Amino acid sequence: MMPDLDVAVVGAGMAGLTAADELARSGLSVRVFETGEQVGGRMAGFRHRGYTVDTGAEQISPSGYRATWELLARLGFRDRDVPRLGGRISVWRGRRARPGVAEARGMLTGAGLGLRGRADLARFQAWARRHRHLFDGDHPETSPLGTTTLAELGGRYHRDLHDYLLQPVAGTFFGWDPQRSAAAPMVSLLLDVGDASRWRTYRGGMDTAARMLAARLDVRTGQTVRQVVSGTGSAQLLTDAGAVSARAVLLCVPAPVAARLHANPTEQEARYLAAATFHPAVKVSCLLHRPLAPRGGKSTYVLLTPAVADGALSAIIFDHRKHPDRAPAGAGLLTLMPARAATASMLDRADSDVAGTLTAAAERYLPGLAGATWRTFVHRFPHGLPEATPAVLRQRAGFAARPTGPVDFAGDWVLQRPSSEAAVRSGALAASRTRAHLSSRAAVPVRVR
The missing domain is CATH 3.50.50.60 (FAD/NAD(P)-binding domain)
Incomplete structure (x- = not known):
C-alpha cells in the first residue's frame, strides 16, 4: 500500500x-x-497587551551558531532583525549584582569572583585555550574532559569558580546539577559562543x-x-x-x-x-507597571543567584533589557527561574502558588516587585533540558x-x-x-x- x-x-x-x-x-x-x-x-512565545513573552530560550550567539545563521539567511533575516542584547550577565554576591559573567572584561571587574577565584579562572581559561582544538560541540564525548562532571572540574580550582560561575551558569542556562552533568558539553558550548557581550536575540520574540x-x-x-x-x-x-x-x-x-x-x-x-x-524547567513571567533593576546592576540582563546564596531562585531575567520590544515603553518584563532543586515540585502546583513563591523570593533582589507586578504567567516544561x-x-x-x-x-x-x-x-x-x-x-x- x-x-x-x-x-x-x-x-x-x-x-x-x-x-x-x-x-x-x-x-x-x-x-x-x-x-x-x-x-x-x-523556543515558543506569545504576545499580551504590548508585551512579547519568551517562554523558553532567551538568546543566540554570533559565534558557534553556524546552522542557525544559515537558516536565518534562508528566511531572509537581516542583521537588524537579530540585535545585540541590551544588558549584561551579573551574579549576586555581597548584597549586590556583579556584572561581567562570561565576558572578557569580567576578569577586570571580578564578575563575582574573589582574587583567588579570578586567578584560577585565568588558569582554567589558559588550559582551555591550549586544548581548544580538542573540543567539538557536536561530539562532546571526545573532549579532553571526558566524563568529568562539573562538580569534579570545579573541585580542581578555588571554590569561587564552582560557586559563583560554574554552578549558577549551568543551573540557569542548562538546568543542571553539577554533581550529575558532565563538564565537556558546557565547556565546549562556552568556547564556541564566546563573549556574552556579543550575544543576540530575535526582534519580535524568540x-x-x-x-x-x-x-x-x-x-x-x-x-x-x-x-x-x-x-x-x-x-x-x-x-x-x-x-x-x-x-x-x-x-x-x-x-x-x-x-x-x-x-x-x-x-x-x-x-x-x-x-x-532530562530535567524539568519552570519560568514565571512578571508583567510590570515600571522597569526594575537590582542594586549594582542597572545594565543587567540576567541576574544569576548562586545556590550557595539562594535555595529558591536560580536567576532573574530582565526581558525589557534584552530588547525594547519585549515591553511597552515605561513598563517592565521579568522572568523568574526557580532553583533546580525546587523546579520539579512546581510542575503540579497552582500557578498562583508558583508565582507567589518566586516573586516573594525575588523581593530580596528587587524590593517593590510585588507592587510593580500587575500580571504573571507560569510556563512549565516537564522535559526542560537534557542533563548531559x-x-x-x-x-x-x-x-x-x-x-x-x-x-x-x-x-x-x-x-x-x-x-x-x-x-x-x-x-x-x-x-x-x-x-x-x-x-x-x-x-x-x-x-x-
Missing part, C-alpha cells in the same frame, strides 16, 4: 521545523504533527524563526501522536485523528517522549534514549554512528548540547540522514485524509 507521506515529523520545535523545511525543499511530501496549539517548542518556518510547512497543531512503529521500509503513526503511514518518521521531541512513542527502537537506540535524561550526564556521553558515539532507518531523531539531546543551535543542527542532520535513507525511492503524492 502506498504510504500517505514521504516523511512525518513529530514535534514542531526548532529541530522538527528545521528538518521538515530541509526535506520539503528537497521535494518530499512532509507533514509536522504537534500536540500543542502553537509552534516553537522550547519564536520568530519558528513561526516563519511553520508558515511555509504543513503543520498540524493540536494533533497528538500516540505511537510510532518502525516497519520494513516505512513507519506507522497512531494519532488522535487516526493512523498515518510514512516512508520515514522523525521524532523531534525530548528523548523521554521519543522513548515512550517509539514502539520498537533498536537496542542501540533504546540504550541511548534511556540514558538521555557521563552515562549518556558514554553512549553518544555509538548512537551517532548508528545506521539510518525509517525512524530517526532530532533535538538538542542528540548532540547533548543544550541550545537552540543544537536543535537546528540536529534537525539538519536528521534531514540529511532521512534523505540518504529514502534516496533509492521516489517521492509519493500526499493523500488527502
